Amino acid sequence: MNHYTTLSTFNATAITITMNTSLSFFSVTSWKRLLDFQILELIIALLVFVVIHSLRQRKTKGLPVWPFVGMLPSLVLGLRVDIYEWVTQILRRQNGTFIFKGPWFTNLNCIVTSDPRNLEHLLKTRFQVYPKGLYFRYAMQDLLGNGIFNADDDIWRNQRKTASIEFHSSKFRNMTTESLLELVHRRLLPVCEESVHQSTKIDLQDILLRLTFDNVCMIAFGVDPGCLNPALPKIPFAKAFESATEATMLRFVTPTLVWKIMRHYNLGFEHKLKRSIKEVDNFADEVIRTRKKELLLQSNDDNKQMYDLLTIFMGHKDEQGQAFSDKFLRDICVNFILAGRDTSSVALSWFFWLLDQNPMAEAKILCEICGIVNEREDECKNESFVFKPEEVKKMEYLHAALSESLRLYPSVPVDHKEVVEDDVFPDGTILKKGTKVVYAIYSMGRMEAIWGKDCRDFQPERWLRDKRFTSESAYKFPAFNGGPRLCLGKDFAYYQMKFVAASILYRYKVMVVEDHLVAPKLALTMYMKHGLKVKLCRRSEYDLKMCHNIKC
């Protein structure tokens, strides 16, 4: 082997090695690239499949259902616009019932319905298997405790029985009528008059909330907090109460684990809730302490008999024969404030807003009021005119207009239950034990299937037969709930709203300030997010004369 041969052999070997190396190098990178490309392609294909599959579910399920997060992205978008309208649109597409799928491992799954047959089923026919349920009670516990709104079984039954006896007694009726008359004529009308005199705009929702807060405190605890006076003092309790109902509602649209973590670390709306509840508790504790002291004094002075719901409950005993704890009395207080303060004031606010947009309906109400005033021929019909309870009862068109307003803007826009055994709804929806059910009261007022093509119009006439108010089934119009848990304050609420509305409308024209933004707030009660800014204008003799002359 010469030098040349050796060298060329070496070269050939080197070339072969180099070639093999570069070949294998080429194949490794290209394989890798190819593999990368294929994985990328696979991922894209999978993503496209998931997106198409999720979006296609909108057709059958009402909303896209995404892996892991379910329908949550749509809910988040819905929350950014108007959640009540958003739910209504889905219910319309789904013929009145749909299943909301929350993210995996969360408690957000539920059945949402607006079908009157389902409502009758869960509120009355199968009442026993549809309690408020553990989950909802737990989420509301911090604010409502074991009060009547948040209780089931015997705890609810006992409170209902005690409160029901009082609500239906003539003593209670007289007390509520007198306290309302006092509040309207000594506080509400002077505040209205002052605003006319000063030519100022007022937030009518705020004024009405003050009125009903003073009213419910008088009825429920025999206390007059004096929130409604011309100075319109700041009421930290009222603000805290509103924040607490708002934050509590947010728990229903947030995965349980998330709000529990937020609560643990005192973050976001949970921080707000804790702070608000502290304020609410302080108020309730003060009421209970004062009442206990007064009751002690009263036992030494038997002439001074106290009569209010709290005193009645304080005289009752629990199953073990023990007096109710202060915590339980606190729960009773808070629940009655929620029941009596927010509901009627918020309903009246929407009513005045709707009247501003429907002058014909306003004219008819005025006509009816003037007709009633005119019947008292021998009496003066000036500013100091006070409507008698029997006259308020005669206001059929006003009753219809308030019901129409509640149909479109129910004070409690959604309510909930939990089924405790497997069941089937009348519309065929299958419910497994433990399923949460939400009934969408707001949406029901906007269903053509229930109210006809003009369901979105304000038409008090739909409630009248031969000019007399005719009520609707509670399952078609559940603004006051239905079945064994029908609102206990319904009759009083109508009386209160009619008395307030008639007293204002007889004296003033209520004009909503131009460009004032009206939108519902997401809370347990349907407040107006920005209040209701109005200007009041004294009714002229001319206005009233016109009405006296018109045959309504």
Ligand code: HEM
């Ligand atoms: C426009 C006014 C009102 C509306 C729309 C209204 C509506 C309702 C609704 C929807 C419920 C059922 C809540 C639930 O179970 O989750 C309810 C229950 C109740 N309401 Fe009213 N309410 C009004 C006024 C009042 C007033 C003024 C009072 C008392 C002063 C009152 C006392 C109650 C009570 C005690 C319950 C609990 C019934 C029970 O669970 O057994 N409500 N109300």
